[in-house]
Every structure is written in structure tokens, then in C-alpha cells.
Amino acid sequence: MDTNQIPANDINSTSQLLNAINYVPKVSDQSTAGIIVIGDEILKGQTLDTNSNFICKKLFSLGVKVQKISVICDDVDIIAEEVTQFSQKFTHVITSGGIGPTHDDMTFEGVAKAFGLQTQHHPKLVELITDWFHISDLNSAEMKMAKIPEGAKLSFGIDPKTKQESKYPLVSVRNVHMFPGVPSLLEKAFIMLGHLFQNPNVQFYTDDLYVNKDEASIAASIAHVAEKYKDTVAIGSYPDLINSYYKVKLTLESMNVKSLQEARKELYESMPAGTVIDYEKDPVGSAVARVYTIVDDPVAGDPFTVCVRNAVATLERALEMYQLSEICVGFNGGKDCTVMLHLWYAVVKKKFPDYNEKLQALYIRSRYPFPEVEKFVQLSRDRYNLQMIHYDGRIKECLATLKVKHPQMKAVIMGTRKTDPCSDQLREFSMTDADWPQLMRVNPLLEWHYKHVWQFLRQLCLPYCSLYDRGYSSLGSMDNTHPNPLLQYIDERGVLAFRPAYLLENGERERDGRNK
Numbered sequence: 001m002d003t004n005q006i007p008a009n010d011i012n013s014t015s016q017l018l019n020a021i022n023y024v025p026k027v028s029d030q031s032t033a034g035i036i037v038i039g040d041e042i043l044k045g046q047t048l049d050t051n052s053n054f055i056c057k058k059l060f061s062l063g064v065k066v067q068k069i070s071v072i073c074d075d076v077d078i079i080a081e082e083v084t085q086f087s088q089k090f091t092h093v094i095t096s097g098g099i100g101p102t103h104d105d106m107t108f109e110g111v112a113k114a115f116g117l118q119t120q121h122h123p124k125l126v127e128l129i130t131d132w133f134h135i136s137d138l139n140s141a142e143m144k145m146a147k148i149p150e151g152a153k154l155s156f157g158i159d160p161k162t163k164q165e166s167k168y169p170l171v172s173v174r175n176v177h178m179f180p181g182v183p184s185l186l187e188k189a190f191i192m193l194g195h196l197f198q199n200p201n202v203q204f205y206t207d208d209l210y211v212n213k214d215e216a217s218i219a220a221s222i223a224h225v226a227e228k229y230k231d232t233v234a235i236g237s238y239p240d241l242i243n244s245y246y247k248v249k250l251t252l253e254s255m256n257v258k259s260l261q262e263a264r265k266e267l268y269e270s271m272p273a274g275t276v277i278d279y280e281k282d283p284v285g286s287a288v289a290r291v292y293t294i295v296d297d298p299v300a301g302d303p304f305t306v307c308v309r310n311a312v313a314t315l316e317r318a319l320e321m322y323q324l325s326e327i328c329v330g331f332n333g334g335k336d337c338t339v340m341l342h343l344w345y346a347v348v349k350k351k352f353p354d355y356n357e358k359l360q361a362l363y364i365r366s367r368y369p370f371p372e373v374e375k376f377v378q379l380s381r382d383r384y385n386l387q388m389i390h391y392d393g394r395i396k397e398c399l400a401t402l403k404v405k406h407p408q409m410k411a412v413i414m415g416t417r418k419t420d421p422c423s424d425q426l427r428e429f430s431m432t433d434a435d436w437p438q439l440m441r442v443n444p445l446l447e448w449h450y451k452h453v454w455q456f457l458r459q460l461c462l463p464y465c466s467l468y469d470r471g472y473s474s475l476g477s478m479d480n481t482h483p484n485p486l487l488q489y490i491d492e493r494g495v496l497a498f499r500p501a502y503l504l505e506n507g508e509r510e511r512d513g514r515n516k
């Protein structure tokens with residue numbers, strides 16, 4: 001062990017703590033890894049490899065730097081060649097795939113060949129497979145999974161849930177560890193056995209900055225700071241062409257907190273004033289905190305704060321009146337219901353922090369839905385963990401179907417505002433009209449104005465449907481919805497373009513792009 005190395009869990013005095021903070025791990029403390037993804041299906045584009053991304057994230061958190069990912073076909077010689085090279089170059093080699101029972105699974109053979117070893121039936125694996133499949137024939141397909149390189153090591157993980165030993169162990173030869181290719185199995189195995197790769201000398205610290213300026217215009221500043229800190233801090237720059245809030249994400253990564261902070265400060269100061277934005281990376285995770293910070297502000301009494309407070313109060317009442325099985329959000333991907341969904345999520349999470357069931361959402365697809373809307377509805381479903389009830393057709397008829405198929409449903413929360421057509425008479429709680437299927441409409445946003453909707457979305461950095469950044473300010477069906485003419489302009493190349501919806505000044509004109 002190195003003399004100047006200080007294990008993270010052994011800090012018991014201030015001077016030791018300071019040493020730990022100032023301690024810069026040497027390059028020799030680093031452990032590295034290479035990942036070999038094995039499978040013809042990936043090279044043919046039939047399967048998208050997610051395993052390497054999963055492993056990279058895990059290894060990074062364990063202090064291990066992945067230096068190379070290779071994707072190769074199911075071929076013993078190619079596997080052997082790659083494993084030979086990787087095992088010499090990296091501290092750990094992780095393979096994914098090719099350890100099943102069929103003819104195209106040849107990772108064990110390939111790894112054996114790399115080290116000039118034979119494969120043989122391992123008695124422990126033979127026993128496990130016999131128990132599991134009730135098959136003891138050494139020539140069976142199942143027994144192929146017991147035929148591993150001679151001298152290979154078996155590591156059994158402990159399932160964190162059941163506390164039981166895993167059924168099938170990780171097979172390793174020297175520094176090569178052979179994981180299954182099925183993502184759920186690989187992830188499970190890696191979660192149980194990741195500690196095998198932990199580098200106790202190193203922890204990577206990360207931070208980031210979000211900049212609202214083109215990459216090219218800040219490249220020189222970044223390069224300057226990157227050069228100055230090149231030995232201690234890795235700086236990356238990643239443009240995002242569609243994000244509503246920033247243009248470039250700058251990442252910093254270091255083994256030393258102090259260097260990280262210094263570099264971040266310099267990077268921040270080198271950016272043109274006002275271009276580093278206060279971006280919220282995890283708006284859903286921070287929903288409760290941020291919404292209730294607005295609600296509970298003891299001094300603020302401006303119209304926006306009042307809007308948020310009243311909406312939350314209405315939703316809290318709805319939560320008292322209905323079981324979560326009796327209420328859903330009417331969510332069609334529009335801006336107003338995006339606000340409303342976020343508020344509802346915060347209110348539910350505030351009252352039931354441990355509630356992990358899905359919230360219910362109703363989406364009635366318009367006649368010609370925009371693909372951007374469909375995409376956004378799906379993303380929102382995943383972000384907020386929604387149980388989507390989908391229908392196609394006329395709203396009235398779909399609500400009738402809802403009443404038949406979901407007889408327990410009593411209320412729908414909506415993003416309707418008083419300025420919407422025919423909505424000025426609505427209350428916070430209004431039953432549907434007499435000639436409509438009977439449901440309670442909960443309307444928390446009635447008093448909100450167009451600008452409040454955008455203030456909420458933008459202040460909390462909520463994702464919203466991309467059409468709004470292209471001049472649409474209200475969304476219907478593709479056959480009746482256009483960008484708002486008030487947002488149009490001629491850009492520097494003489495091309496007709498549209499400003500984003502949040503820049504529309506006169507909210508009364510939000511429907512100017514709608515045919516009806």
C-alpha cells in the first residue's frame with residue numbers, strides 16, 4: 001500500500017481531513033477498465049447495447065475509469081484476440097454476452113483461448129445447473145453454461161432484496177469478468193458484485209455548468225481553463241441543439257474537490273456575463289421542494305405567487321376529496337396541463353412522500369396528433385411515472401368510454417384557464433356540462449394568465465413540448481394548429497422563423513395560430 005494514501009473511512013482529525021481534501025491521488029492509484037460487448041445482433045443493429053452505458057456509470061461511481069469499449073461478433077478467435085489485448089491494457093476487463101446455452105455463445109471458449117486454457121465442466125456449476133434445470137447430461141445445452149475456462153473463479157453475489165445467494169455466479173479468469181448479455185441479468189449481477197471493482201484510493205467528483213451561448217463562441221475560454229487544469233480536472237463541452245434552457249453543458253471531473261471547485265470558478269468567470277444559467281437538472285426530484293418554496297414564501301404576495309398558492313390549495317383539496325384511484329390528470333401534452341401535472345405531482349408527493357404507485361393520466365389523442373406532442377406525452381409518462389389511459393376519438397365519446405371502462409373514476413384535473421374559450425364561468429370544482437358524461441372537473445389554473453404559465457415552466461426548468469420553442473403558443477390537432485404569426489420574424493439569413501412561445505407578450509393572442 002502507498003504511504004500517502006488515506007482511506008476515506010479513516011479520517012479522525014482536522015489535519016487528516018485537510019490532508020484528505022488536499023490529497024491528489026497519483027495516476028498510479030487509478031484503476032482502469034475495458035468493456036467488451038459480444039454479440040452479432042448488436043453489430044447488425046438489431047439490438048441497442050445499453051450494457052456498456054450501465055457499466056460505465058457504475059464503474060465511474062466506483063472510482064474506475066473505463067478507457068475503451070469494444071463491440072465484437074460471436075467468434076472465438078476474435079473474442080480471444082480482444083480479450084488478450086484488453087487484459088494486458090486495463091486493470092479490469094468486463095465482457096457482456098455470449099455465456100448462454102446456444103451455439104453462438106462462445107465467450108467462455110474465447111476467454112480460455114486468450115489465456116491458452118482449456119474449458120472444462122466446473123463441478124459447482126454442474127451441481128447448480130442440475131438443481132436448477134433437473135438435467136445432469138454433460139452434453140446438454142444447459143450444461144454448456146457449466147463449461148468454463150480451467151481455474152476460473154466463481155463469485156456469488158447476495159441479492160440485496162432476498163438476502164439469498166445468487167443462483168448463477170460471475171465467472172472470472174484473471175482480470176476478465178464475464179457478465180451475461182441480457183440487460184436485466186447483467187444489471188442485477190453487477191449491482192450484487194460491483195464492489196469487486198471498487199477502487200478505494202479514488203473517488204471522482206463531478207460538477208457542471210449550463211451555458212446559453214453557442215459552443216464556438218466560448219471554445220477559447222474553455223480551452224484556456226482546460227489547459228490550466230489539464231493535470232487535475234477533466235473538462236468536457238457538450239452542445240445540445242434542442243434543450244429549451246441551455247445550449248452547452250460543460251462538465252468537470254476530478255479526483256480532487258478543491259481543484260474541481262477552483263476550475264469551476266474560473267470557468268464560470270471566463271463565460272460572458274449572464275450566460276451561465278441556473279439550470280435545474282432534476283425538476284421532478286425537486287418538485288416538492290421548489291413548489292412549496294413558492295407556496296410557503298412568507299413575504300411574497302405578487303400575482304404569480306398567489307396563482308401558485310391557489311392552485312396548490314385547490315389540488316390539496318382535491319386530494320382530500322378523492323382517492324388517487326378516483327382522480328386523473330387530463331394530460332394532452334399542452335403547456336397548461338404540463339404546469340398542472342407538475343403541481344399535482346408535488347402536492348401528492350408532499351402529502352404521501354412514500355407513495356410509489358403510478359398517478360393516473362387521461363390522454364385523448366387529437367385527430368391528427370403532432371409527433372412532437374406524442375413524444376412529449378410519452379416522456380412525461382416516464383418522468384412522472386404515470387399510468388396513462390389513452391383514447392382516440394372525440395373527447396365527449398372518449399369520456400363516455402372512460403366512465404364505462406374505469407367506473408371508479410370521479411374527477412379529472414385540467415389545465416383550463418378562464419381566458420380559454422367558454423371557460424369564464426368555470427369554478428375550481430365544476431361538474432362537466434349536463435349533456436356531457438358526468439365527471440368532476442378540477443381546475444387549479446383558472447386565474448392563471450398566459451405569462452404565469454411560462455413563468456412557472458421556465459423558472460422551474462420544466463421540460464415542455466418542443467413545438468412551443470418553434471412558435472406554437474397553443475396546441476390542438478395538426479390540421480388546425482399553426483405557429484403564432486405574432487412570433488414570426490425574418491432571421492439573419494432572410495428565412496422566416498418563429499420565436500419561442502414564452503416570448504409572446506400579449507397572452508390574449510395565444511390562440512392566433514389556431515384555426516378554430
Ligand SMILES: Cc1cc2nc3c(=O)[nH]c(=O)nc-3n(C[C@H](O)[C@H](O)[C@H](O)COP(=O)(O)O)c2cc1C
Nearest residue numbers: 330395399412414420422431432433436441475476
Ligand atoms: C376531461 C374533460 C372534460 C370536458 N368537459 C367539457 C364540458 O363539460 N363541456 C364542454 O363544452 N367541453 C368539455 N370539454 C372540452 C373542452 O372544453 C375543450 O373543448 C377541449 O379541451 C379542446 O380544447 P382546445 O380547443 O383548447 O384544444 C372537456 C374536455 C375534457 C378533456
Ligand SMILES: Nc1ncnc2c1ncn2[C@@H]1O[C@H](COP(=O)(O)OP(=O)(O)OP(=O)(O)O)[C@@H](O)[C@H]1O
Nearest residue numbers: 330331332334335336337363364414415416474475
Ligand atoms: N385531448 C385531451 N386529453 C386529455 N386532456 C385534455 C385534452 N384536451 C384538453 N385537455 C385538458 O384540458 C385542458 C385545456 O386544454 P388545452 O388545449 O388548452 O391544453 P393546454 O394544456 O392548455 O395547452 P395549450 O393551451 O397550449 O394548447 C388541458 O390542460 C387538459 O387538462
Ligand SMILES: [Co+2]
Nearest residue numbers: 334336415420
Ligand atoms: Co391552454
Ligand SMILES: [K+]
Nearest residue numbers: 236237238239
Ligand atoms: K464536445
Ligand SMILES: [Mg+2]
Nearest residue numbers: 334474475476
Ligand atoms: Mg391544447
